[in-house]
Amino acid sequence: MFNFVHKCRKKSPWIVHFDAGACNGCDIEVLACLTPVYDVERFGIINVGNPKHADVLVVTGTCNRRNARVLRNLYEQMPEPRAVVAVGACALSGGIFHECYNVLKGVDGILPVDVYVPGCAPRPEAIAEGVLMAMERVEQRSREPHSQMQAEPAEREERR
Amino acid sequence: MRMLRNVMRNLFSRPSTRLEPQRRAPIPGVRGTVAFETADCVYCGACGLRCPAKAIEVDRPARTISFDLFKCVGCACCVEACKKGCVQMREAYAHPSYQKPDILFQGAPVLKREEK
Amino acid sequence: MSAPPGGAALPDIEACEEIELSALRAAVQRCRDQRLRFITITCMDMGETFALYYHFDEKLKMRHLLVHAPRAAEVASISDIYFAAFLVENEVRELFGVNITGMAIDYHGHLLLTEDNEPTPMAKVRMEG
Amino acid sequence: MALKTVIPFGPQHPVLPEPIQLKLVMKDEVVQEAIPHIGYVHRGIEKAAEKMDYVQNVFLVERICGICSFLHALCYCEAIEKLLPCEVPPRARYLRVIWGELHRLQSQHLWLGLFADAFGYESLFMEFWRNRERVMDLFEKTAGSRIIISTCCIGGVRRDISDEHLEEILQTLKEVERALDHSIPALLEDYTVRKRIVGKGVLTAEKAVELGAVGPVLRASGIAEDTRMTGYAAYDELDFKPVVETAGDCYARAKVRALECYQGIELIRQAIQRLPDGEIAARPRGRPNGRVVTRVEQPRGELLYMVAANGSQKLERMRVRTPTFANVPPLVAMLPGCEFADVPVITLSIDPCISCTER
Numbered sequence: 176m177f178n179f180v181h182k183c184r185k186k187s188p189w190i191v192h193f194d195a196g197a198c199n200g201c202d203i204e205v206l207a208c209l210t211p212v213y214d215v216e217r218f219g220i221i222n223v224g225n226p227k228h229a230d231v232l233v234v235t236g237t238c239n240r241r242n243a244r245v246l247r248n249l250y251e252q253m254p255e256p257r258a259v260v261a262v263g264a265c266a267l268s269g270g271i272f273h274e275c276y277n278v279l280k281g282v283d284g285i286l287p288v289d290v291y292v293p294g295c296a297p298r299p300e301a302i303a304e305g306v307l308m309a310m311e312r313v314e315q316r317s318r319e320p321h322s323q324m325q326a327e328p329a330e331r332e333e334r335r
Numbered sequence: 336m337r338m339l340r341n342v343m344r345n346l347f348s349r350p351s352t353r354l355e356p357q358r359r360a361p362i363p364g365v366r367g368t369v370a371f372e373t374a375d376c377v378y379c380g381a382c383g384l385r386c387p388a389k390a391i392e393v394d395r396p397a398r399t400i401s402f403d404l405f406k407c408v409g410c411a412c413c414v415e416a417c418k419k420g421c422v423q424m425r426e427a428y429a430h431p432s433y434q435k436p437d438i439l440f441q442g443a444p445v446l447k448r449e450e451k
Numbered sequence: 452m453s454a455p456p457g458g459a460a461l462p463d464i465e466a467c468e469e470i471e472l473s474a475l476r477a478a479v480q481r482c483r484d485q486r487l488r489f490i491t492i493t494c495m496d497m498g499e500t501f502a503l504y505y506h507f508d509e510k511l512k513m514r515h516l517l518v519h520a521p522r523a524a525e526v527a528s529i530s531d532i533y534f535a536a537f538l539v540e541n542e543v544r545e546l547f548g549v550n551i552t553g554m555a556i557d558y559h560g561h562l563l564l565t566e567d568n569e570p571t572p573m574a575k576v577r578m579e580g
Numbered sequence: 581m582a583l584k585t586v587i588p589f590g591p592q593h594p595v596l597p598e599p600i601q602l603k604l605v606m607k608d609e610v611v612q613e614a615i616p617h618i619g620y621v622h623r624g625i626e627k628a629a630e631k632m633d634y635v636q637n638v639f640l641v642e643r644i645c646g647i648c649s650f651l652h653a654l655c656y657c658e659a660i661e662k663l664l665p666c667e668v669p670p671r672a673r674y675l676r677v678i679w680g681e682l683h684r685l686q687s688q689h690l691w692l693g694l695f696a697d698a699f700g701y702e703s704l705f706m707e708f709w710r711n712r713e714r715v716m717d718l719f720e721k722t723a724g725s726r727i728i729i730s731t732c733c734i735g736g737v738r739r740d741i742s743d744e745h746l747e748e749i750l751q752t753l754k755e756v757e758r759a760l761d762h763s764i765p766a767l768l769e770d771y772t773v774r775k776r777i778v779g780k781g782v783l784t785a786e787k788a789v790e791l792g793a794v795g796p797v798l799r800a801s802g803i804a805e806d807t808r809m810t811g812y813a814a815y816d817e818l819d820f821k822p823v824v825e826t827a828g829d830c831y832a833r834a835k836v837r838a839l840e841c842y843q844g845i846e847l848i849r850q851a852i853q854r855l856p857d858g859e860i861a862a863r864p865r866g867r868p869n870g871r872v873v874t875r876v877e878q879p880r881g882e883l884l885y886m887v888a889a890n891g892s893q894k895l896e897r898m899r900v901r902t903p904t905f906a907n908v909p910p911l912v913a914m915l916p917g918c919e920f921a922d923v924p925v926i927t928l929s930i931d932p933c934i935s936c937t938e939r
Contacts, residue, residue, distance in 0.1 A: 196620065198643040199646040199936075200649070200728055204727060210706060212710060236621070239619075239621070239623065241620055269654025271639060272628065272643070273918065274628035275624040276627055277623050278624070328621075
């Protein structure tokens with residue numbers, strides 16, 4: 176049963192996307208990933224709106240003080256094991272907005288970021304690649320025996 | 336009737352999805368990643384000055400260029416600024432990575448003039 | 452066009468009418484009566500005063516009103532004349548610290564910024580002391 | 581007794597793609613009052629523009645909004661060009677029209693898709709977005725990037741479009757038009773869709789002017805105002821008529837945007853036909869000095885830039901008024917009286933782009 180959950184999780188990463196103040200370019204590319212031309216659903220990547228359903232949090236954009244709170248809240252709602260993908264130059268370092276007063280220069284000051292996808296805006300292929308890389312990270316993490324999360328969902332599954 | 340036409344068309348047309356990974360050759364002229372050719376570089380620093388995101392730092396005495404890929408916005412200003420043609424735009428896009436290195440690209444401190 | 456106080460004599464924008472601060476509401480009401488479309492307010496920090504431009508549109512021609520408000524002066528809101536002004540008035544007050552009073556919806560300085568931002572980030576800190 | 585509740589809608593919500601929060605005061609299922617709370621995307625670009633020099637600002641303003649980035653750069657460059665002694669070559673002006681209209685085309689597709697998704701028509705969403713990718717490919721071929729194309733610079737454009745690429749644009753436009761013929765009737769004539777969008781969020785002409793609505797929201801209420809009629813770039817030499825609808829509801833706004841796709845295609849064809857030869861960029865001389873206001877029609881409406889410069893490398897003030905910012909008050913006025921299930925549809929009908937709104 177445990178293995179089954181593992182397999183499912185690896186083959187079908189569900190993502191939740193949060194726009195933390197990007198120029199919308201990256202957000203659109205994330206959405207464009209879902210459309211017929213780039214169609215990431217064939218990899219099992221599904222965009223969900225509910226953080227409780229998701230394995231991977233895709234963050235685009237620079238963080239500011241107001242949405243950092245929302246972002247942290249969103250991250251904490253996600254079940255373990257989870258991974259964070261930072262998409263775009265703004266999410267990595269602030270990019271061109273490094274001079275702006277309301278910019279926190281990157282998501283990694285707020286959340287532990289697993290995968291960095293550079294580019295402004297990154298191509299949809301790069302985003303899909305980043306999500307798949309994050310899944311490998313999630314996979315590793317769920318196999319770690321002494322990690323904090325202790326594979327909670329899997330245990331519950333077994334008890335049933 | 337219209338539906339039948341649609342069904343037939345969908346059956347025989349090519350899928351619009353692009354195959355992954357990397358079946359499609361990059362289009363010429365696409366702005367992908369910045370690359371430096373330090374052979375002719377005089378370390379004038381024009382690329383760093385023109386960069387709107389301050390991703391390039393040129394250290395003239397030490398003859399190094401540090402380029403932060405994670406700050407780069409791919410505007411190709413540096414390519415236009417370089418008189419020597421040392422800064423080039425590669426067509427391949429930048430791949431995601433697990434770490435955040437401080438300096439992804441470091442131009443080698445080439446030989447001093449006396450040594451040449 | 453007279454030179455704005457605190458700044459150098461610059462060529463100003465076209466079709467700009469300079470009015471007194473006290474005459475602002477009456478002038479805006481006149482615009483309303485002529486059925487002009489309100490576009491936005493631009494605030495410029497001139498040091499001692501704020502220059503507030505009120506932009507209006509009349510059949511794709513622009514009309515501007517310019518008001519010079521001293522730093523501490525109270526600027527009456529126009530959001531009861533033009534409801535559309537409430538957002539930009541909140542923004543101007545928040546980012547520059549212009550004392551605009553009587554807005555239709557008042558965000559009390561937290562439209563764009565949170566408590567831990569430094570206040571009035573757009574204002575040029577040129578004040579003495 | 582009816583119960584009054586306040587429902588916070590957003591900033592992260594499954595049916596809302598943008599981080600805006602609407603506090604909805606509800607009485608049973610009916611919205612009584614809506615108060616927008618923004619600031620989730622505020623960056624402070626206007627301040628940053630004062631710190632960077634005026635040439636680099638082109639790249640900064642492009643990143644105010646990724647969907648209409650070219651038009652932001654265009655508006656900014658037009659403003660600076662008015663302050664500099666700088667004559668834009670005719671070819672550059674036409675190329676600006678071509679790229680600008682392509683941007684409008686992809687943005688309208690994007691919106692039509694999202695709108696279809698908002699009332700639960702996912703296959704139509706996919707249709708529009710597939711069609712949009714054709715336009716995105718054109719950007720990639722002609723400009724070298726998909727979203728932020730960075731082709732506008734002060735004094736002209738940075739890249740030329742070769743004759744083969746022009747041919748390819750025409751070819752692709754034909755395909756796009758054919759696909760639009762196929763999918764737009766599904767949006768505008770379908771019984772179920774009409775049921776969901778006709779008569780929702782009505783804005784009368786008088787109200788629209790009073791609330792400062794711009795772009796398709798204004799034109800859907802029966803006012804023929806299109807900033808392109810002021811004739812920036814090469815629009816004064818092209819023939820077009822603004823698309824106007826009179827109903828002022830969500831359906832009319834969708835129709836205006838759908839018909840503007842065709843209008844955009846027609847404009848690109850005209851521009852390609854009349855494209856003159858010659859230089860693509862003039863060298864700007866001197867430093868900008870003075871104050872100027874320019875306006876440009878974005879897919880969402882009228883964009884205003886006010887630039888104040890004092891003859892130095894850096895600008896004194898750059899003010900951006902984006903169309904979505906102007907369309908928030910109409911939204912606040914539209915929402916009261918509608919049902920809760922209609923809130924996403926009405927919110928999307930103004931095409932909210934929050935990164936524009938807050939800069």
